[in-house]
Amino acid sequence: MKTVLIFSGGLDSTVLLYQLLADGDRVLTLSVDYGQRHRVELEHARRITRSLGVPWQLADLSNVGSLLGGSSLTSPEIAVPHGHYAEPSMKQTVVANRNMIMLAVAAGWAISQRADRLAYAAHAGDHTIYPDCRPAFADAMARAIRLADWHEIGLCCPFIHLTKTQIVVRGAELGVDFGSTWSCYEGGSVHCGLCGTCFERREAFQQAGVPDPTRYKSTPT
Amino acid sequence: MKTVLIFSGGLDSTVLLYQLLADGDRVLTLSVDYGQRHRVELEHARRITRSLGVPWQLADLSNVGSLLGGSSLTSPEIAVPHGHYAEPSMKQTVVANRNMIMLAVAAGWAISQRADRLAYAAHAGDHTIYPDCRPAFADAMARAIRLADWHEIGLCCPFIHLTKTQIVVRGAELGVDFGSTWSCYEGGSVHCGLCGTCFERREAFQQAGVPDPTRYKSTPT
Numbered sequence: 001m002k003t004v005l006i007f008s009g010g011l012d013s014t015v016l017l018y019q020l021l022a023d024g025d026r027v028l029t030l031s032v033d034y035g036q037r038h039r040v041e042l043e044h045a046r047r048i049t050r051s052l053g054v055p056w057q058l059a060d061l062s063n064v065g066s067l068l069g070g071s072s073l074t075s076p077e078i079a080v081p082h083g084h085y086a087e088p089s090m091k092q093t094v095v096a097n098r099n100m101i102m103l104a105v106a107a108g109w110a111i112s113q114r115a116d117r118l119a120y121a122a123h124a125g126d127h128t129i130y131p132d133c134r135p136a137f138a139d140a141m142a143r144a145i146r147l148a149d150w151h152e153i154g155l156c157c158p159f160i161h162l163t164k165t166q167i168v169v170r171g172a173e174l175g176v177d178f179g180s181t182w183s184c185y186e187g188g189s190v191h192c193g194l195c196g197t198c199f200e201r202r203e204a205f206q207q208a209g210v211p212d213p214t215r216y217k218s219t220p221t
Numbered sequence: 222m223k224t225v226l227i228f229s230g231g232l233d234s235t236v237l238l239y240q241l242l243a244d245g246d247r248v249l250t251l252s253v254d255y256g257q258r259h260r261v262e263l264e265h266a267r268r269i270t271r272s273l274g275v276p277w278q279l280a281d282l283s284n285v286g287s288l289l290g291g292s293s294l295t296s297p298e299i300a301v302p303h304g305h306y307a308e309p310s311m312k313q314t315v316v317a318n319r320n321m322i323m324l325a326v327a328a329g330w331a332i333s334q335r336a337d338r339l340a341y342a343a344h345a346g347d348h349t350i351y352p353d354c355r356p357a358f359a360d361a362m363a364r365a366i367r368l369a370d371w372h373e374i375g376l377c378c379p380f381i382h383l384t385k386t387q388i389v390v391r392g393a394e395l396g397v398d399f400g401s402t403w404s405c406y407e408g409g410s411v412h413c414g415l416c417g418t419c420f421e422r423r424e425a426f427q428q429a430g431v432p433d434p435t436r437y438k439s440t441p442t
Binding site: 059060061064068096098100103104107109112132137141148149 | 288353
């Protein structure tokens with residue numbers, strides 16, 4: 001099975017990468033530069049794939065981010081909200097239609113590579129904030145991707161009903177090097193510890209009972 | 222009705238632009254640079270929208286074209302095939318997943334602009350060559366676009382069951398300035414007259430009984 005994986009260098013897609021490799025897939029990874037503030041994740045993606053000997057490709061969509069405006073992830077003038085990842089303020093981190101754009105570019109690359117399927121690591125914890133992580137969205141995209149070319153590509157999102165905690169458990173079973181992954185929306189050299197995705201990351205390790213190797217700059221009070 | 226139109230500066234999307242304006246829509250146009258050889262169409266798009274006083278936005282995806290390789294539209298080393306647009310050789314002009322990528326970026330822009338709907342001018346003549354112009358593909362994308370954000374965007378493709386000839390008839394009724402539109406895949410300063418889209422354009426005017434203002438460099442023998 002030849003699989004293209006949308007790979008951010010974050011915790012979820014790294015666990016999925018390990019799982020696909022454990023399943024014996026021939027994996028090609030694609031990271032997307034959409035002008036994100038935490039572009040540092042791309043360097044983590046490059047390093048992780050290099051250490052695993054997996055091909056890595058960067059899609060440069062950095063010129064497109066400004067069209068999807070109004071997100072703290074792409075607009076330097078909008079601060080990244082602090083607090084729990086399920087709070088309404090986290091909607092400021094939505095980049096309009098980001099997942100469809102990434103899936104579309106990755107599917108195009110998968111078609112040109114004659115891959116069998118495309119994988120991405122949307123998970124259940126994302127649903128309340130990110131509409132484009134919902135199962136119904138993934139189903140519609142799976143259908144569109146299958147119809148987009150004479151060469152049929154399947155869409156695989158095995159974590160869509162898992163919580164982040166369950167993904168950490170799965171990752172621990174697979175021997176994932178969690179310390180090499182990047183989550184924080186702020187970017188920087190260490191995780192801020194205060195943004196929604198840092199909250200979620202810390203909470204997932206705690207709930208999973210798995211040691212958290214992450215260095216956080218701050219701890220919420 | 223606030224409508225984002227994917228606008229190439231070609232015949233089909235120009236007729237659709239006139240139709241939307243005639244319907245009273247407030248139209249925003251988006252052209253996509255995907256590294257196409259016939260980038261000259263973007264200049265035509267800019268000029269047409271300026272003459273009509275319609276906002277025009279360019280999405281720069283020129284860095285992505287190389288990932289969708291193997292098309293004569295984006296690879297200088299692959300010649301644009303000459304001949305009838307329904308011939309199997311025309312599959313060389315397929316850019317992998319081009320329409321999904323354009324729809325995804327345009328939907329993202331439409332969401333950020335709080336538009337009501339997204340329009341594109343896929344038509345029946347495209348179906349045999351371009352899988353991503355088929356009605357079933359458009360239906361799947363309509364569903365995915367509706368689910369992609371809390372702000373719902375509709376997808377409008379009113380030409381999907383029309384032939385190019387019918388689009389020319391519609392354009393003539395709407396008073397479209399056909400001479401300002403660009404079709405040819407070769408690029409250049411005048412239409413080549415020999416590529417698939419020049420064939421289709423010439424044939425559509427002939428079958429519609431509408432004067433063809435296009436200057437073609439060559440006539441097929």
